[in-house]
Amino acid sequence: MYEWLTQRWYEAAARPQLLRPLSGLYGALLGLRRRAYASGWLRSIRAARPVIVVGNLTVGGTGKTPLTLWLAQRLGGGALKVGLLSRGYGRRGAGPLQVHADSDWREVGDEPLLLARRSGCPTVVARDRVSGAQLLTELGAQLILCDDGLQHLRLARDCEIVVIDGARGFGNGALLPAGPLREPLERLSHVDALVVNGEGVHDSLAQLPPTARFTMELKAREAVPVKPGTPARELVQWRGQTVHAVAGIGNPARFFAQLRSFGLTVREHPFPDHHPFSAGELEFGDQLPVLMTEKDAVKCAGFANPRLWYVPVVAHFSDAHGRELLAGLLTKAGVTLPGGRI
Numbered sequence: 001m002y003e004w005l006t007q008r009w010y011e012a013a014a015r016p017q018l019l020r021p022l023s024g025l026y027g028a029l030l031g032l033r034r035r036a037y038a039s040g041w042l043r044s045i046r047a048a049r050p051v052i053v054v055g056n057l058t059v060g061g062t063g064k065t066p067l068t069l070w071l072a073q074r075l076g077g078g079a080l081k082v083g084l085l086s087r088g089y090g091r092r093g094a095g096p097l098q099v100h101a102d103s104d105w106r107e108v109g110d111e112p113l114l115l116a117r118r119s120g121c122p123t124v125v126a127r128d129r130v131s132g133a134q135l136l137t138e139l140g141a142q143l144i145l146c147d148d149g150l151q152h153l154r155l156a157r158d159c160e161i162v163v164i165d166g167a168r169g170f171g172n173g174a175l176l177p178a179g180p181l182r183e184p185l186e187r188l189s190h191v192d193a194l195v196v197n198g199e200g201v202h203d204s205l206a207q208l209p210p211t212a213r214f215t216m217e218l219k220a221r222e223a224v225p226v227k228p229g230t231p232a233r234e235l236v237q238w239r240g241q242t243v244h245a246v247a248g249i250g251n252p253a254r255f256f257a258q259l260r261s262f263g264l265t266v267r268e269h270p271f272p273d274h275h276p277f278s279a280g281e282l283e284f285g286d287q288l289p290v291l292m293t294e295k296d297a298v299k300c301a302g303f304a305n306p307r308l309w310y311v312p313v314v315a316h317f318s319d320a321h322g323r324e325l326l327a328g329l330l331t332k333a334g335v336t337l338p339g340g341r342i
Helices: 002-011 017-039 064-075 110-119 129-138 185-190 252-260 319-333
Strands: 051-055 082-086 097-099 123-125 143-147 159-165 193-197 213-220 222-225 242-247 265-270 290-293 308-311 313-316
Touching: 051 064, 051 319, 064 082, 064 110, 064 143, 064 159, 064 213, 064 313, 064 319, 082 110, 082 129, 097 110, 110 123, 110 143, 123 129, 129 143, 159 185, 159 319, 193 319, 213 252, 213 319, 242 252, 252 265, 252 308
Parallel strands: 051 143, 051 159, 082 123, 082 143, 159 193, 193 213, 242 265, 242 290, 290 308
Antiparallel strands: 097 123, 213 313, 222 308
């Protein structure tokens, strides 16, 4: 059902007619909730540290996590201590919990574990972002980056960034469940920055509001063995070879296309986002290498074998866009980097 809806949302101009009344109801509930916060009937709580939220308006992967890592590395490279906050989708438990490099992904979630390992920053998961921000403050964070949470209005924020998939845009432009939108497009007029992942070619991006807009590219270079002990391999070394490609992310097609751009022949194996892999699901009756995303790899370490590799991606901006984005965020959050340099 999810795959069918995704196809309708992103590959067809038409909106599923039977779902349009539900979209209307969903939109009405969203409006009531936002007005409840605006009027003070529901209260947003401000953390003791500045909060920057990296979110999206659509269901499915847009590149939030790579952007969060880029921000953490650029902002936390000096004396500023950056903390990362995530819900920890699908994890056991709900209360705030610190994520360590050796945490069990079932306890903390796949994306937070990736964030903790790649960033080296204090990382916390919590269904209630307010309690998570409190724990990060206790851990010494001076600035809090939220990976997702645009719709979690209980935690007040100093700055909001919306990440947009340049190829898929906003799909058919309808609210859930007739379309992929979590909120109406008018919400974009109230955020601080728009980051378009890849070339913004989708028709729905033609009339974005005059919000600060930046272009991000996710770059891959090598494949890393899921089972340590083997050196990483440049992806170009597999040029002309056939590989199995596994992706349990919001937009598997992006991963498959990226592998093909290096000249690989790809046998596609898409799975639902956050899929809990088992060893048998990665056996395809041959000895071809299996390439997966880094988020998937954190769930496969327990049964890793020499055929399994993961492909890390890194966010890139032009020098001008990178400096402008960071300067705007720091100004909005009221934070000055040590030495005043970006």
